[in-house]
Amino acid sequence: MIKKVLGVLLLIIILLPIAMWVAWLLTPEKKLVIAIIDKTVLTTQGQEHISLNWILNNNRFTKTSDKPYKINRDYFGFFPLKNENYELKGLERFSSNQLSQLSLDADLVYYTDTYGVYNNEWFKNGNISERSGMLYGGLSNQDIELLVEMKRRHKLILTEFNTIGSPTQVQNRKEFEKLFGLTWTGWTARYFNNLDLHVNQEIPSWLVRNYKSAHDGQWPFTRAGVAFVNKDKVVILEEGRHLEHALPYIFVTPKAQERFGLPDTMKYSFWFDVMIPNLDVNQVEASFGLNLTGSGKKELAKNKIPQTFPAVMSHVGDDYRFYYFSGDFSDNPIGINSSYFKGIGFFKGIFYDDRDPSERSSFFWGFYRPLLNKILQEEMELLHKD
Structure with missing residues (x-):
């Protein structure tokens, strides 16, 4: 009896992935033209836009009637080559006429990362924990021009963390803020599970140095x-x-929970920026919150940092459709291969250990995936509306 049960289980384990893959193959392809901008591509794995490509592939969204999106090819930005060579294929090479045509051809634009690539990251002898000169990055004049055109044509615009942060020039930052009704405070932040410099090697050297220079060379932190x-x-x-x-946690409004299928809270352990929304223009769908003590509240107030701030902002109207994600949402440690299996979300628990506060896979499965799935679903319905 036990052997029969084990045999059945083994058969299920073998056949289920095949069935899920076949179901994915049988899913109809759906054309959705997306202008993906990623200026921070250090490898052909496209880490800064891998989450977006996962969702596009899993849902069988294609750039033409039959060609899927390729993670190492179908974007505008920095293209890594062998032997420290690279190509720049951003919007900066486009004329105004070409940008206007792109805004006409594209159904939506997604700025996944504009931080860019720096000398110390690209060249082998560089120290990646230090800051250095920039090879390429920042929101350019051409980016602003495309955004203006996309907004004018009532196209969907998706943006996220650091779109207008360093190294974007002040003029372009202000233009973006004016276009979309939000303001960057100048602050970015990140959770570290251990601030002990002898234990955690991920804390950037420049961050430590800047703190020490303002505090008599002291770094008195040993906890998270x-x-x-x-x-x-x-x-x-x-x-x-x-x-x-x-x-840090993201707290989702009841309305957004219902609309996007999101949980009421979600931990977030990576980089985020502190934005101030214009509530006459945008709606806050979710907010970052910290479990502050009285001392923590005083420290934030002293530095004019708000205690809560948006994680997801949106403007969805007849005039234009816009989202800003205040975290590095499209950068998650996932593998693209799992996107080839329909229904893989039912098994999401095998991809992460939720007890680990630093893991980010649960954010992809529990927050980013349902959020973006719903946004793209709504966009497809709008595009094919009679």
Whole structure:
């Protein structure tokens, strides 16, 4: 009896992935023309837009009637080559007429990352934990021109963390803020599961140096915490002193929970920026929150950092459709191969350990995936509306 049960289980284990793959193959392809902009591509794996490509492939969205999106090819930005060579294929090479044509051809635009690529990251002898000269990056004049055209044509615009942060020039940042009714405070932040420099090698050297230079060379932190950065200024909130619990959470409004199929809360352990919305223009769908102590509240107030700030903002109207994700949402540690199996979401629990506060896969499966699925579904319905 036991052998029969084990045999059946083994057969299911073998046949189920095949059935899921066949079901994916039988899913009809859907043409959706997306202008993907990614200026931070260090490898052909396209880490900064891999989550977007996963969703496009899993749903069988295609760039033409039959050609799927290729993660290492179908975007505008920085293209890595062998032996430290690279190509720049961003919008900067486009004329105004070409940008206008792109805005006509594309159903939507998604700015996944404009931070760019820097000398120390690209060349082998560089120290990746230090800052250095920029090879390519920032929101350019041509990017602004495309965004203006997309808005004018009532096209969907998706943007996220650091779209207008460093190294974007002030003039272009202000133009973006004016276009879409939001303001960047200048602050970005990230959770670290351990601030002990002897233990955690992921804390950037420049961040530590800037803090020490303003605090008599001291770095008194040994627990988990959140680091806020504004140019050379660094503010550290440490667990046990400034924070009851260090891990930031995203709190979703009831309306957004229902519309997008999102949970009421979701942990978030990566980079985010602190934005101020114009509530006459945009709606806040979800917000970042920190479990602050009295000391933590005072520290934020002293540095004019709000206690809560948007994680997802939207403007969905007849005039234009716009989203801003205040975290590095499209950068998650997932593999593209799992996108070839229909129904893979039912098995999402095998891809992460939710007990690990630093893991980011649960964010992809529980937040980004349903959010973007719904946004793209609504867009397809609008495009094919009679």
